[in-house]
Amino acid sequence: MNGRPDVVPYITAWSAERIPTPLVTARPRLGVAYADEDLYDRDQEGVLWARSLLKQGQGQPVFGRVHPLRQRQAMRRMLCQVCAGPADRTEQGWLWLLSDYRGDWPGWPELMGSPHPPLCLPCAGKSVRVCPSLRGRFVAVRVKEPRITGVLGARYLPHDPLLGPVEQVTVHYRDPAVRWVVASQLLARLHGCTFVDLEAELAAHKGQ
Template identity: 40%
Template sequence: MSGDGAVITRPKKQFQWQGLHVPFIAPWSTEQHPPATIVLRTGVGGTGIGYADELSHVDRRRGVLWARQAVARGSGTPFLAGVHPLRQRQAMSHMLCQVCGESTHGSALRRWGERHLFVARAPKGRPLGEGEVTTTPPICLPCARESVGACPNLRKGWTAALAERALPWGVAGLGYDEKTLKPLPLPETGLHTVPIDHPRERWTLAMRDAVTLHGVTSIDLADLTRLGAGEGGAL
Protein backbone atom coordinates (compact mmCIF):
# COMPACT_ATOMS: atom_id res chain seq x y z
CA MET A 1 0.00 0.00 0.00
CA SER A 2 1.33 3.45 -0.89
CA GLY A 3 1.62 6.40 1.47
CA ASP A 4 -1.66 7.90 0.28
CA GLY A 5 -3.56 4.74 1.18
CA ALA A 6 -3.95 3.46 -2.38
CA VAL A 7 -3.57 -0.28 -2.81
CA ILE A 8 -0.67 -1.20 -5.09
CA THR A 9 -1.26 -4.44 -6.96
CA ARG A 10 1.39 -6.53 -8.65
CA PRO A 11 1.07 -6.70 -12.44
CA LYS A 12 -0.76 -9.80 -13.63
CA LYS A 13 1.42 -12.24 -15.54
CA GLN A 14 0.47 -12.24 -19.20
CA PHE A 15 0.01 -15.44 -21.21
CA GLN A 16 -0.15 -15.81 -24.96
CA TRP A 17 -1.62 -18.53 -27.14
CA GLN A 18 -1.09 -18.67 -30.89
CA GLY A 19 0.12 -15.09 -30.89
CA LEU A 20 -2.81 -13.62 -28.91
CA HIS A 21 -3.22 -12.63 -25.29
CA VAL A 22 -5.16 -15.18 -23.27
CA PRO A 23 -7.91 -13.31 -21.39
CA PHE A 24 -7.42 -13.08 -17.64
CA ILE A 25 -10.93 -14.48 -17.16
CA ALA A 26 -10.43 -17.46 -19.50
CA PRO A 27 -10.13 -20.91 -17.85
CA TRP A 28 -7.29 -23.33 -18.58
CA SER A 29 -7.51 -27.07 -19.15
CA THR A 30 -6.01 -27.93 -15.75
CA GLU A 31 -8.58 -25.76 -13.96
CA GLN A 32 -11.08 -28.55 -13.54
CA HIS A 33 -14.39 -28.44 -11.68
CA PRO A 34 -13.91 -30.67 -8.61
CA PRO A 35 -16.65 -33.19 -7.79
CA ALA A 36 -19.40 -31.59 -5.74
CA THR A 37 -22.71 -32.98 -4.49
CA ILE A 38 -25.63 -30.56 -4.45
CA VAL A 39 -27.91 -30.96 -1.42
CA LEU A 40 -30.82 -29.16 0.20
CA ARG A 41 -29.60 -26.70 2.80
CA THR A 42 -31.50 -24.47 5.22
CA GLY A 43 -29.81 -21.50 6.80
CA VAL A 44 -30.11 -17.78 7.36
CA GLY A 45 -32.56 -16.47 4.79
CA GLY A 46 -34.31 -19.74 4.02
CA THR A 47 -33.86 -22.98 2.12
CA GLY A 48 -31.91 -23.53 -1.06
CA ILE A 49 -29.06 -25.50 -2.58
CA GLY A 50 -25.70 -26.14 -0.96
CA TYR A 51 -22.72 -28.45 -1.15
CA ALA A 52 -22.62 -31.60 0.94
CA ASP A 53 -19.10 -30.62 2.09
CA GLU A 54 -19.69 -26.88 2.00
CA LEU A 55 -17.35 -24.29 3.47
CA SER A 56 -19.49 -21.18 3.66
CA HIS A 57 -16.55 -18.73 3.80
CA VAL A 58 -15.17 -20.24 0.56
CA ASP A 59 -18.21 -21.49 -1.35
CA ARG A 60 -20.57 -18.57 -0.77
CA ARG A 61 -20.51 -14.87 -1.41
CA ARG A 62 -23.26 -12.69 -0.01
CA GLY A 63 -25.11 -15.91 0.82
CA VAL A 64 -25.09 -17.18 -2.78
CA LEU A 65 -23.52 -20.54 -3.63
CA TRP A 66 -20.73 -20.30 -6.24
CA ALA A 67 -19.43 -22.87 -8.70
CA ARG A 68 -16.15 -24.46 -7.73
CA GLN A 69 -13.25 -24.46 -10.16
CA ALA A 70 -9.55 -25.08 -9.60
CA VAL A 71 -7.16 -22.15 -9.95
CA ALA A 72 -4.09 -22.83 -12.13
CA ARG A 73 -3.94 -19.93 -14.56
CA GLY A 74 -1.40 -20.51 -17.31
CA SER A 75 -1.26 -24.28 -16.89
CA GLY A 76 -2.39 -26.42 -19.80
CA THR A 77 -4.44 -25.17 -22.74
CA PRO A 78 -6.65 -22.08 -22.54
CA PHE A 79 -10.36 -22.26 -23.31
CA LEU A 80 -10.71 -18.84 -24.90
CA ALA A 81 -14.51 -18.96 -25.12
CA GLY A 82 -14.94 -19.86 -21.44
CA VAL A 83 -15.07 -17.85 -18.24
CA HIS A 84 -13.45 -18.73 -14.91
CA PRO A 85 -15.97 -17.92 -12.14
CA LEU A 86 -13.49 -16.60 -9.58
CA ARG A 87 -11.47 -14.44 -11.98
CA GLN A 88 -14.63 -13.02 -13.56
CA ARG A 89 -15.84 -12.09 -10.08
CA GLN A 90 -12.47 -10.52 -9.25
CA ALA A 91 -12.53 -8.53 -12.49
CA MET A 92 -16.03 -7.22 -11.76
CA SER A 93 -15.37 -6.46 -8.08
CA HIS A 94 -12.09 -4.63 -8.67
CA MET A 95 -12.69 -3.26 -12.18
CA LEU A 96 -9.86 -5.30 -13.73
CA CYS A 97 -9.42 -5.61 -17.47
CA GLN A 98 -10.95 -8.91 -18.54
CA VAL A 99 -8.02 -9.60 -20.89
CA CYS A 100 -4.81 -8.45 -19.18
CA GLY A 101 -6.14 -8.44 -15.61
CA GLU A 102 -4.70 -4.99 -14.87
CA SER A 103 -6.74 -2.35 -13.04
CA THR A 104 -8.80 -0.04 -15.23
CA HIS A 105 -8.38 2.67 -12.58
CA GLY A 106 -5.58 4.59 -14.26
CA SER A 107 -4.69 7.48 -16.52
CA ALA A 108 -7.24 6.41 -19.14
CA LEU A 109 -10.01 6.54 -16.52
CA ARG A 110 -9.16 10.15 -15.75
CA ARG A 111 -8.76 11.02 -19.43
CA TRP A 112 -12.20 9.56 -20.14
CA GLY A 113 -13.94 11.57 -17.42
CA GLU A 114 -13.77 8.89 -14.68
CA ARG A 115 -15.46 6.31 -16.90
CA HIS A 116 -14.64 2.66 -17.59
CA LEU A 117 -14.63 1.05 -21.03
CA PHE A 118 -16.96 -1.88 -21.74
CA VAL A 119 -17.06 -3.88 -24.98
CA ALA A 120 -19.78 -6.44 -25.64
CA ARG A 121 -21.13 -8.65 -28.39
CA ALA A 122 -23.73 -6.94 -30.59
CA PRO A 123 -24.46 -9.19 -33.59
CA LYS A 124 -27.56 -7.09 -34.36
CA GLY A 125 -25.84 -3.78 -33.72
CA ARG A 126 -27.66 -2.98 -30.46
CA PRO A 127 -25.58 -0.60 -28.32
CA LEU A 128 -25.08 -0.88 -24.57
CA GLY A 129 -27.82 1.14 -22.88
CA GLU A 130 -28.42 2.93 -19.60
CA GLY A 131 -29.03 0.41 -16.82
CA GLU A 132 -27.77 -2.47 -18.97
CA VAL A 133 -27.24 -5.73 -17.09
CA THR A 134 -23.95 -7.33 -18.05
CA THR A 135 -21.61 -10.08 -16.89
CA THR A 136 -18.79 -8.76 -19.09
CA PRO A 137 -16.05 -7.04 -17.05
CA PRO A 138 -14.39 -3.79 -18.21
CA ILE A 139 -11.49 -3.75 -20.62
CA CYS A 140 -8.52 -1.48 -21.31
CA LEU A 141 -8.17 0.17 -24.71
CA PRO A 142 -5.18 -1.85 -26.03
CA CYS A 143 -6.91 -5.12 -25.11
CA ALA A 144 -10.19 -3.89 -26.62
CA ARG A 145 -8.52 -3.14 -29.93
CA GLU A 146 -6.92 -6.59 -29.99
CA SER A 147 -10.13 -8.35 -28.95
CA VAL A 148 -12.47 -6.89 -31.58
CA GLY A 149 -10.09 -8.13 -34.26
CA ALA A 150 -9.23 -11.51 -32.74
CA CYS A 151 -12.29 -12.76 -30.86
CA PRO A 152 -14.62 -14.80 -33.12
CA ASN A 153 -17.68 -13.71 -31.14
CA LEU A 154 -16.82 -10.02 -31.37
CA ARG A 155 -16.03 -10.27 -35.07
CA LYS A 156 -19.73 -11.07 -35.58
CA GLY A 157 -20.56 -7.62 -34.23
CA TRP A 158 -19.61 -5.58 -31.19
CA THR A 159 -20.44 -2.40 -29.35
CA ALA A 160 -18.38 -0.21 -26.99
CA ALA A 161 -19.36 2.26 -24.31
CA LEU A 162 -17.94 4.28 -21.45
CA ALA A 163 -19.77 3.90 -18.14
CA GLU A 164 -19.48 6.06 -15.05
CA ARG A 165 -20.62 3.33 -12.67
CA ALA A 166 -20.99 -0.44 -12.61
CA LEU A 167 -23.31 -1.34 -9.72
CA PRO A 168 -23.88 -4.84 -8.31
CA TRP A 169 -27.09 -6.35 -9.73
CA GLY A 170 -26.99 -10.09 -9.08
CA VAL A 171 -25.54 -13.26 -10.54
CA ALA A 172 -25.75 -15.51 -13.58
CA GLY A 173 -25.50 -19.25 -13.20
CA LEU A 174 -27.28 -22.60 -13.18
CA GLY A 175 -30.78 -22.65 -11.74
CA TYR A 176 -31.85 -25.74 -9.76
CA ASP A 177 -35.30 -27.27 -9.37
CA GLU A 178 -36.58 -26.87 -5.81
CA LYS A 179 -38.02 -30.41 -5.67
CA THR A 180 -35.61 -32.57 -7.67
CA LEU A 181 -32.39 -30.57 -7.07
CA LYS A 182 -31.62 -31.06 -10.75
CA PRO A 183 -30.31 -28.26 -13.00
CA LEU A 184 -33.03 -26.43 -14.92
CA PRO A 185 -32.82 -26.11 -18.72
CA LEU A 186 -30.74 -23.11 -19.75
CA PRO A 187 -32.43 -20.20 -21.52
CA GLU A 188 -31.44 -19.33 -25.09
CA THR A 189 -29.45 -16.38 -23.77
CA GLY A 190 -27.16 -18.69 -21.80
CA LEU A 191 -27.13 -18.75 -18.00
CA HIS A 192 -30.01 -17.90 -15.68
CA THR A 193 -29.74 -14.33 -14.37
CA VAL A 194 -31.05 -13.54 -10.89
CA PRO A 195 -31.10 -10.12 -9.17
CA ILE A 196 -29.89 -9.53 -5.62
CA ASP A 197 -32.31 -10.74 -2.91
CA HIS A 198 -34.57 -12.55 -5.38
CA PRO A 199 -35.93 -15.85 -3.97
CA ARG A 200 -34.26 -17.77 -6.84
CA GLU A 201 -30.82 -16.69 -5.60
CA ARG A 202 -30.85 -19.52 -3.10
CA TRP A 203 -31.55 -22.01 -5.91
CA THR A 204 -28.84 -20.72 -8.25
CA LEU A 205 -25.26 -21.95 -8.56
CA ALA A 206 -23.54 -18.69 -9.45
CA MET A 207 -20.93 -18.61 -12.21
CA ARG A 208 -20.78 -14.89 -13.03
CA ASP A 209 -21.22 -11.61 -11.21
CA ALA A 210 -23.70 -9.30 -12.95
CA VAL A 211 -23.70 -5.50 -12.77
CA THR A 212 -25.76 -2.67 -14.21
CA LEU A 213 -24.06 0.09 -16.17
CA HIS A 214 -24.92 3.73 -15.49
CA GLY A 215 -23.85 7.00 -17.05
CA VAL A 216 -23.44 5.13 -20.34
CA THR A 217 -22.04 6.79 -23.46
CA SER A 218 -21.65 4.79 -26.67
CA ILE A 219 -18.25 5.37 -28.26
CA ASP A 220 -16.02 4.31 -31.12
CA LEU A 221 -12.68 2.78 -30.16
CA ALA A 222 -11.02 4.97 -32.80
CA ASP A 223 -12.22 8.07 -30.91
CA LEU A 224 -10.62 6.78 -27.70
CA THR A 225 -7.40 6.09 -29.58
CA ARG A 226 -7.30 9.66 -30.90
CA LEU A 227 -8.01 11.02 -27.43
CA GLY A 228 -5.13 8.97 -26.06
CA ALA A 229 -2.87 10.48 -28.70
CA GLY A 230 -3.79 13.96 -27.50
CA GLU A 231 -6.24 14.80 -30.28
CA GLY A 232 -9.47 16.88 -29.87
CA GLY A 233 -12.13 17.26 -27.26
CA ALA A 234 -14.22 15.42 -24.77
CA LEU A 235 -16.26 12.30 -25.43
Protein backbone atom coordinates (compact mmCIF):
# COMPACT_ATOMS: atom_id res chain seq x y z
CA MET A 1 0.00 0.00 0.00
CA ASN A 2 1.43 3.36 -1.07
CA GLY A 3 1.87 5.99 1.62
CA ARG A 4 1.04 9.63 1.20
CA PRO A 5 3.77 12.10 0.22
CA ASP A 6 5.51 13.93 3.04
CA VAL A 7 4.72 17.35 1.56
CA VAL A 8 1.29 18.20 0.14
CA PRO A 9 0.87 21.93 -0.52
CA TYR A 10 -2.10 23.67 1.06
CA ILE A 11 -3.35 24.75 -2.37
CA THR A 12 -3.24 21.22 -3.84
CA ALA A 13 -6.63 19.65 -4.55
CA TRP A 14 -7.54 16.22 -3.15
CA SER A 15 -9.40 13.47 -4.97
CA ALA A 16 -12.41 13.72 -2.61
CA GLU A 17 -12.85 17.41 -3.47
CA ARG A 18 -13.71 16.99 -7.14
CA ILE A 19 -17.35 17.50 -8.10
CA PRO A 20 -19.13 17.31 -11.49
CA THR A 21 -19.00 20.55 -13.45
CA PRO A 22 -22.34 22.33 -13.05
CA LEU A 23 -24.41 23.26 -16.08
CA VAL A 24 -22.94 26.40 -17.61
CA THR A 25 -25.18 28.89 -19.37
CA ALA A 26 -25.21 32.64 -20.06
CA ARG A 27 -27.01 35.61 -18.56
CA PRO A 28 -27.46 39.16 -19.87
CA ARG A 29 -24.75 41.54 -18.56
CA LEU A 30 -23.23 38.76 -16.41
CA GLY A 31 -21.76 36.57 -19.12
CA VAL A 32 -21.10 32.94 -18.28
CA ALA A 33 -23.20 31.64 -15.37
CA TYR A 34 -24.27 28.46 -13.59
CA ALA A 35 -27.84 27.32 -14.04
CA ASP A 36 -28.10 26.85 -10.25
CA GLU A 37 -25.79 29.71 -9.30
CA ASP A 38 -25.69 31.01 -5.73
CA LEU A 39 -24.07 33.97 -3.95
CA TYR A 40 -20.82 32.09 -3.27
CA ASP A 41 -20.03 31.32 -6.91
CA ARG A 42 -18.66 34.79 -7.72
CA ASP A 43 -15.87 36.86 -6.20
CA GLN A 44 -16.07 40.54 -5.27
CA GLU A 45 -15.25 41.47 -8.86
CA GLY A 46 -18.25 39.53 -10.13
CA VAL A 47 -16.20 36.77 -11.77
CA LEU A 48 -17.59 33.22 -11.77
CA TRP A 49 -15.41 30.60 -10.06
CA ALA A 50 -14.99 26.84 -10.46
CA ARG A 51 -16.67 24.83 -7.74
CA SER A 52 -14.91 22.34 -5.51
CA LEU A 53 -15.69 20.59 -2.24
CA LEU A 54 -13.78 21.37 0.96
CA LYS A 55 -12.37 17.97 1.95
CA GLN A 56 -8.67 18.67 2.34
CA GLY A 57 -6.73 15.54 3.30
CA GLN A 58 -9.40 13.10 2.11
CA GLY A 59 -8.54 10.67 -0.66
CA GLN A 60 -5.28 11.29 -2.48
CA PRO A 61 -3.57 14.57 -3.36
CA VAL A 62 -4.00 15.50 -7.02
CA PHE A 63 -0.66 17.16 -7.76
CA GLY A 64 -0.92 19.58 -10.65
CA ARG A 65 -4.52 20.47 -9.75
CA VAL A 66 -5.09 23.53 -7.58
CA HIS A 67 -7.99 23.96 -5.18
CA PRO A 68 -9.69 27.23 -6.25
CA LEU A 69 -10.76 28.49 -2.83
CA ARG A 70 -7.52 27.67 -1.01
CA GLN A 71 -5.47 29.26 -3.79
CA ARG A 72 -7.58 32.44 -3.54
CA GLN A 73 -7.13 32.53 0.23
CA ALA A 74 -3.37 32.09 -0.02
CA MET A 75 -3.00 34.75 -2.70
CA ARG A 76 -5.22 37.40 -1.10
CA ARG A 77 -3.84 36.90 2.42
CA MET A 78 -0.21 36.36 1.36
CA LEU A 79 -0.11 32.89 2.90
CA CYS A 80 2.49 30.24 2.16
CA GLN A 81 1.11 28.02 -0.58
CA VAL A 82 2.51 24.93 1.16
CA CYS A 83 1.75 25.27 4.89
CA ALA A 84 -0.81 28.15 4.87
CA GLY A 85 1.19 30.09 7.44
CA PRO A 86 2.28 33.68 6.75
CA ALA A 87 4.53 33.96 3.70
CA ASP A 88 8.05 35.20 4.43
CA ARG A 89 8.48 38.96 4.11
CA THR A 90 11.54 41.20 4.46
CA GLU A 91 12.26 44.79 3.49
CA GLN A 92 12.73 43.51 -0.06
CA GLY A 93 9.27 41.96 -0.12
CA TRP A 94 7.48 38.62 -0.04
CA LEU A 95 9.25 35.44 -1.09
CA TRP A 96 8.31 33.81 -4.41
CA LEU A 97 9.78 30.78 -6.17
CA LEU A 98 9.49 30.88 -9.94
CA SER A 99 10.55 28.60 -12.77
CA ASP A 100 13.54 30.27 -14.40
CA TYR A 101 12.49 32.10 -17.57
CA ARG A 102 14.91 35.00 -17.38
CA GLY A 103 15.20 35.11 -21.17
CA ASP A 104 11.52 35.84 -21.74
CA TRP A 105 11.87 39.64 -21.63
CA PRO A 106 14.25 42.29 -20.26
CA GLY A 107 13.64 42.75 -16.56
CA TRP A 108 11.79 39.44 -16.12
CA PRO A 109 9.92 38.70 -13.83
CA GLU A 110 8.96 42.35 -13.26
CA LEU A 111 5.25 42.81 -14.09
CA MET A 112 4.79 39.08 -14.55
CA GLY A 113 1.36 37.67 -13.70
CA SER A 114 1.75 34.63 -11.44
CA PRO A 115 -0.92 32.18 -10.24
CA HIS A 116 1.49 30.78 -7.65
CA PRO A 117 1.18 32.23 -4.11
CA PRO A 118 4.30 33.11 -2.08
CA LEU A 119 6.03 30.85 0.46
CA CYS A 120 7.62 30.86 3.88
CA LEU A 121 11.36 30.14 4.01
CA PRO A 122 11.20 26.57 5.43
CA CYS A 123 8.62 25.50 2.83
CA ALA A 124 10.63 27.16 0.06
CA GLY A 125 13.60 24.99 1.04
CA LYS A 126 11.46 21.86 0.93
CA SER A 127 9.83 22.82 -2.36
CA VAL A 128 13.06 23.11 -4.35
CA ARG A 129 14.02 19.61 -3.20
CA VAL A 130 10.73 17.82 -3.96
CA CYS A 131 8.89 19.81 -6.64
CA PRO A 132 9.73 18.51 -10.15
CA SER A 133 8.86 21.82 -11.82
CA LEU A 134 11.39 23.70 -9.69
CA ARG A 135 14.21 21.19 -9.42
CA GLY A 136 17.32 22.64 -11.04
CA ARG A 137 15.60 25.54 -12.81
CA PHE A 138 14.13 27.95 -10.30
CA VAL A 139 14.81 31.45 -9.06
CA ALA A 140 13.98 32.94 -5.68
CA VAL A 141 12.51 36.42 -5.90
CA ARG A 142 11.44 39.00 -3.34
CA VAL A 143 8.39 40.93 -4.49
CA LYS A 144 7.83 44.37 -2.98
CA GLU A 145 4.28 44.86 -4.24
CA PRO A 146 2.23 41.92 -5.54
CA ARG A 147 -1.09 43.13 -6.92
CA ILE A 148 -4.15 40.96 -7.60
CA THR A 149 -5.05 41.88 -11.17
CA GLY A 150 -6.93 39.00 -12.78
CA VAL A 151 -7.61 35.30 -13.03
CA LEU A 152 -6.61 32.11 -14.77
CA GLY A 153 -9.52 30.01 -15.95
CA ALA A 154 -11.56 28.31 -18.66
CA ARG A 155 -12.88 30.53 -21.45
CA TYR A 156 -16.35 29.89 -22.90
CA LEU A 157 -17.79 31.11 -26.18
CA PRO A 158 -20.29 33.97 -25.69
CA HIS A 159 -22.59 32.72 -28.45
CA ASP A 160 -22.79 29.15 -27.11
CA PRO A 161 -21.39 28.43 -23.62
CA LEU A 162 -23.07 25.02 -23.66
CA LEU A 163 -20.31 23.84 -26.00
CA GLY A 164 -17.98 23.89 -22.99
CA PRO A 165 -14.67 25.66 -22.42
CA VAL A 166 -12.46 26.21 -25.44
CA GLU A 167 -9.14 27.08 -23.77
CA GLN A 168 -7.33 28.05 -20.58
CA VAL A 169 -6.61 31.78 -20.45
CA THR A 170 -5.25 34.46 -18.16
CA VAL A 171 -7.35 37.61 -18.19
CA HIS A 172 -7.30 40.96 -16.38
CA TYR A 173 -10.24 41.94 -14.23
CA ARG A 174 -10.70 45.06 -16.38
CA ASP A 175 -10.91 43.03 -19.59
CA PRO A 176 -14.55 42.53 -20.71
CA ALA A 177 -13.60 38.98 -21.74
CA VAL A 178 -13.41 38.03 -18.04
CA ARG A 179 -17.23 37.72 -18.11
CA TRP A 180 -16.82 34.57 -20.21
CA VAL A 181 -14.27 32.87 -17.97
CA VAL A 182 -14.83 30.38 -15.15
CA ALA A 183 -11.88 31.21 -12.92
CA SER A 184 -9.78 28.63 -11.11
CA GLN A 185 -6.83 30.70 -9.82
CA LEU A 186 -6.07 34.31 -8.94
CA LEU A 187 -3.21 36.10 -10.66
CA ALA A 188 -0.81 38.40 -8.84
CA ARG A 189 1.18 40.88 -10.89
CA LEU A 190 4.70 41.12 -9.47
CA HIS A 191 5.99 44.67 -8.90
CA GLY A 192 9.38 45.50 -7.41
CA CYS A 193 11.18 42.19 -7.96
CA THR A 194 14.63 41.39 -6.56
CA PHE A 195 16.50 38.12 -7.11
CA VAL A 196 17.79 36.61 -3.86
CA ASP A 197 20.01 33.71 -2.83
CA LEU A 198 17.65 31.16 -1.30
CA GLU A 199 20.41 29.03 0.22
CA ALA A 200 21.92 32.05 1.94
CA GLU A 201 18.54 33.09 3.31
CA LEU A 202 17.86 29.55 4.56
CA ALA A 203 21.23 29.43 6.29
CA ALA A 204 20.62 32.80 7.94
CA HIS A 205 17.16 31.65 9.04
CA LYS A 206 18.58 28.50 10.66
CA GLY A 207 21.19 30.57 12.49
CA GLN A 208 18.63 32.80 14.15
